[in-house]
Amino acid sequence: MATTLVLSLNAFTTFKGAGVPSHLGLDWPWMPSLGVSLRFAVDGFNVYLLLLTALLFPAVLACAWATAEAQNKLYLSLLLALQAALLGTFLTQNLVVLFVLWEAVLIPMVLLIVVYGGPQRRQAAMSFFLYTMAGSVLFLAAVILLGLEHQQQTGTWSFDLAALGRLAISPRKQMFVFAAIALACAVKSPIFPFHSWLPLAYGEASPSGTALMAGVLSKMGAYGFIKLAIPLCPDVAPVVAPYMVGLAVVSILYGAVLALRQTHVKQLVAYASLSHMGYIVLGVFSFQHTAIQGALFQILSHGLSVAGLFLMLGLLEQRSGTAYTQTTALSTQAPRLAVVWMLFTLASLALPLTSGFTAEFMILLGAFTQGLQAWQAHAGVGLLVAALAASLGVVLGATYMLRLAKTMLYGEPAPSAKPVADLRVRELLALAPLLVLILCVGVWPAPLMSKVEAAVSQIASHPTSQTPTLSRTAAISGASHGN
Amino acid sequence: MSDSSLLASLLLLPAFGALAVPLLGLSRSAARGLTAV
Numbered sequence: 174m175a176t177t178l179v180l181s182l183n184a185f186t187t188f189k190g191a192g193v194p195s196h197l198g199l200d201w202p203w204m205p206s207l208g209v210s211l212r213f214a215v216d217g218f219n220v221y222l223l224l225l226t227a228l229l230f231p232a233v234l235a236c237a238w239a240t241a242e243a244q245n246k247l248y249l250s251l252l253l254a255l256q257a258a259l260l261g262t263f264l265t266q267n268l269v270v271l272f273v274l275w276e277a278v279l280i281p282m283v284l285l286i287v288v289y290g291g292p293q294r295r296q297a298a299m300s301f302f303l304y305t306m307a308g309s310v311l312f313l314a315a316v317i318l319l320g321l322e323h324q325q326q327t328g329t330w331s332f333d334l335a336a337l338g339r340l341a342i343s344p345r346k347q348m349f350v351f352a353a354i355a356l357a358c359a360v361k362s363p364i365f366p367f368h369s370w371l372p373l374a375y376g377e378a379s380p381s382g383t384a385l386m387a388g389v390l391s392k393m394g395a396y397g398f399i400k401l402a403i404p405l406c407p408d409v410a411p412v413v414a415p416y417m418v419g420l421a422v423v424s425i426l427y428g429a430v431l432a433l434r435q436t437h438v439k440q441l442v443a444y445a446s447l448s449h450m451g452y453i454v455l456g457v458f459s460f461q462h463t464a465i466q467g468a469l470f471q472i473l474s475h476g477l478s479v480a481g482l483f484l485m486l487g488l489l490e491q492r493s494g495t496a497y498t499q500t501t502a503l504s505t506q507a508p509r510l511a512v513v514w515m516l517f518t519l520a521s522l523a524l525p526l527t528s529g530f531t532a533e534f535m536i537l538l539g540a541f542t543q544g545l546q547a548w549q550a551h552a553g554v555g556l557l558v559a560a561l562a563a564s565l566g567v568v569l570g571a572t573y574m575l576r577l578a579k580t581m582l583y584g585e586p587a588p589s590a591k592p593v594a595d596l597r598v599r600e601l602l603a604l605a606p607l608l609v610l611i612l613c614v615g616v617w618p619a620p621l622m623s624k625v626e627a628a629v630s631q632i633a634s635h636p637t638s639q640t641p642t643l644s645r646t647a648a649i650s651g652a653s654h655g656n
Numbered sequence: 657m658s659d660s661s662l663l664a665s666l667l668l669l670p671a672f673g674a675l676a677v678p679l680l681g682l683s684r685s686a687a688r689g690l691t692a693v
Contacts, residue, residue: 174673176665176669177666177669177670180662180665180666180669181666183662184662184666187659187662198659198660198663199659199660199661199663199664200660214663215663246677246678247678249677250673250674250675250678251674253670253671253673253674253677254670254674256670257667257668257670257671257673257674260666260670261667261671264663264666264667281674
């Protein structure tokens with residue numbers, strides 16, 4: 174994991190922000206007659222995910238080091254398998270390989286839940302597995318349809334993402350492909366109303382499993398929207414965008430309201446995660462340069478902060494057992510732990526100078542800009558209203574996160590409660606890279622921004638993305654009826 | 657290190673690691689873990 178981290182940091186710093194595909198890649202033939210090759214490359218869409226995946230796994234292992242599960246080598250093996258599958262999913266440039274690895278991620282993750290989860294772990298794993306598999310059935314059909322389309326149009330098979338993106342696909346087929354990919358991504362993220370697996374899976378998985386699910390696995394869905402759904406369905410995506418924005422806003426507000434109502438700390442962070450994933454979808458489907466860039470930042474920022482919070486809950490569980498949910502007065506008992514918890518909380522509620530602020534500010538700025546332009550062009554007020562409603566989510570987010578921090582950090586410890594030991598050096602070192610990156614992105618995001626600039630421009634500058642208006646909608650639906 | 661070997665190592669290291677860890681002596685604990693499900 175340490176070597177993977179070093180290599181990933183090397184790849185991250187080497188990547189200078191070229192467009193798609195990047196110069197930093199490799200290509201091995203796998204099934205040449207079917208156009209399936211092991212082509213992997215770093216590009217503007219996956220460069221943050223590469224960093225996130227490389228950083229989180231060592232942090233998870235270091236935080237779980239003293240637990241019984243970390244002594245079991247099966248645990249290490251599952252972590253490594255999960256990391257390999259995730260890195261492959263994010264870096265591959267071939268649709269078949271992406272689909273295979275997308276599904277392969279499920280195996281180690283489900284085993285991590287089943288072997289190391291809580292009392293209802295089997296039920297949680299089954300619900301997670303069935304939901305994501307059901308979401309992926311149509312995804313496979315879309316993969317086959319796109320390959321067939323390439324074969325019919327060019328005479329050769331190819332599943333290369335760049336080649337598939339150049340195909341002229343009828344709006345009706347695009348609509349099917351978009352729906353199939355969007356369903357798989359919506360379940361994985363998750364966004365409302367595909368989130369039913371979330372409370373049980375996040376609640377029952379071990380702390381490290383939950384940190385990885387919320388920190389990296391959920392980002393597969395967001396990545397799928399940006400990397401697959403929009404480039405492969407360039408005509409349909411802007412037409413469907415208002416509906417996706419609607420779902421995003423419902424996710425933001427619904428997740429926030431549910432988080433406000435939670436008394437269990439793990440469920441609260443889980444629903445907060447649902448709310449924050451909504452911002453990514455809002456940013457992506459605003460089809461505005463700043464908003465999409467913000468969405469990519471949110472992928473990184475949310476991955477760091479939510480994984481940090483779940484890892485901290487795991488550390489509390491190691492100290493207090495199941496009574497960790499009743500933790501109070503951390504600021505006096507364990508000041509280092511309290512400070513780190515507060516830093517992750519502040520990043521999560523998007524306080525300025527943390528990564529959460531950079532990300533959510535850019536998303537909302539982009540959504541407002543695009544919404545205002547649409548309103549001035551008499552193209553509806555939908556996006557403007559959505560941006561306003563999403564802003565309310567920031568306020569709600571601050572409310573539930575600060576209320577949680579107040580409960581956990583202050584007050585009097587319960588008389589029967591065991592004193593909580595402070596963070597050890599190993600634990601501090603495990604969490605430090607996450608905190609450093611949170612502050613770096615918050616204070617000086619420019620170096621990271623330049624890496625995704627070219628890739629974001631490709632989506633944001635798409636001719637249809639600037640005018641998702643009624644006339645465009647009519648043209649698409651007309652063409653669709655004509656088929 | 658060239659770009660392609662950098663990416664190849666990045667992808668293959670965890671994959672081989674995941675296979676190597678059980679092969680290098682954890683068969684009993686792995687089996688115990690899996691059968692405990």
